[in-house]
Amino acid sequence: MVRRLIWLALAASVVVAAMFVPALRWLLWSWEANPILRGRLVAERNGCLNCHLMPGSGELSNPGSRWGTVPRFGAGNAMMYAGSREELEEFIRFGAPQEWLADESVRARLASQHLRMPAYEGRLTDAEIRDLVTYVAAVEKVDVPGNVESEGRMVAGRQGCLACHGVEGSGGLPNPGSLGGFIPGFLGGNFDDMVLDENEFREWVLDGESARLARNPLLRFVWRRQEISMPAYREELAPGEVDELWTWVVSLREAPSP
Template identity: 60%
Template sequence: MPADDTSRRRRRRRRLLLLPVLAAAVLAALPWAGRALLWRWEDNPLLRGERLARKVGCLSCHRPEAGVEIPNPGSRWGTVPRFQAGNAMMYAESCADVEGFVRSGAPRAWLDDPEVRRRLASQRLRMPAYEGRLGDDEIADLVAYACAVEGLDLAGAGDPQVAAGRALARRHGCLSCHGVEGAGGRPNPGSLGGFIPGFAGRNFDDLVRDRAEFAEWIRHGTSRRLARNPLIRYFWQRQAIAMPPYGDALSDEEIDQLWAWVGAIRQRP
């Protein structure tokens, strides 16, 4: 028998032996093939509110690039209130106050007070009124975002376990990647969907099935279940930002607290 015929038969036999392996890989990846497209379309009020805040100019004043509050001569505290660690809490005590600022430039109680109106008129930079410029749904998203940033409306408020988890998330930088209150949406080139997932919605359901798998993500930056999927591995090898493994930096009790915080977020409508 010619040597080239024998060689061809061997190659054909090897290809046939590989078929079951390839078929298994394809079957494992199939459920995720559709999800790779659907991931791009999930949204939530905080994510929409943050995008809108950027689009209509809110963040130009309330979250300036330099990270310091903008001077505002004539205003009560001398600066434009900045989100997160600024003096916004001195202006708004509730989400109703925030909505008043967004709709009318100030809460109704302020506008009904002649002295406050005089002071507002004398300051150099004045909060614009978005009533008529934005629809009710858009205003609701802006208010939800601002209230979450300022801690006026947080999931699981009053639950010490949730509060401890939120504090841990802030201390370890989780919100820098996963967004305000875990809303997600931060860009991640090369990843499944092109962004870092949040904690609400079906995206999280795909990645984390229970507390044990959540702990795997925290400790190892990955999940054993998903690591077996060839399509997931394809994206993991190409994404720009990977989940960092925290190893033993967090105790089991602290992971329980983080899990309680995530659970509170997921229970919100």
């Protein structure tokens, strides 16, 4: 009798473990960084966005400066300031490109303008600066990962996918109550866990969930409680647009690390 009870208890714990171990894996799910996302976090922590992403769509006025304002990130201004990753890095390290600093009249202008780009050399590590450059290069479209000309990227722009999935799909934006507390992007292992193949990608985009993951009771429980859910785009997308989105996402995932 006792033996039978022990066996029963053992069998019950095996069943419970089999149910909870896969669930635990999802409960412990955490976001995986990538250079763009790390760069965005460095920018937030160091006040870059205070000046470069003023609330609303306006730019901070900056009397005395060459173009009269502080350039807003993502507004297509970079070409007037920096043409390469090297120049972006010089802005961040020294407050201006070396070429500006070598010119006495430009130095005089910088000294007299109302706001000045601070020099972060010494405050940030080389690794932080590298990530910042990658983030700024992506938002400023100086060096965008993946296929920049891709139709899928235009579709994502029109539909606002990146408002939730981050700059160029770099993910990590907050989502209270969700697995890990963040919205996954299109890169790395977080995406691999959510999207096995093109078919699952189509399900996510068209239906707002994946049939495979919807069979997991823990995930269904979380999905009902998370603040932001993936919208279904079946009615929004023209035929073929989901294929274009997939082609672009693949190009992002295959892009070499900067």
